[in-house]
Amino acid sequence: MNNIFDLYLMHLGKRNLYGEVIGFRKQEKHSQNFEEIINWLRDLIKLCENQDQSNVTANMCIKNDAATVKITANVTGADCRITNWEWQGENDS
Secondary structure, X not given: OOOHHHHHHHHHOOXXXXXXXXXXXXXXXXXXXXHHHXXXXXXXXHHHOOOOOOEEEEEEEEEXXXXXXXXXXXXXXXXXXXXXXXXXXXXXX
């Protein structure tokens, strides 16, 4: 997993991202937006490690010059999934 498109494909496949997020190691080839998403998911996982909070659902918006991506993720224990992915760009009507 190296870019936002990989995350999107994992979302389409309804894959558990927990292992990928926990094992993520920053590399020069990773974009800032990709790293922000991974760090956000990592923070959600940390929230679920708290005994008082076993399930977290959160939204994140990433913007660049051409589009905005709204991502919704759900974390429950060792299950971390992107549940919704919306692209909003200049070509949307």
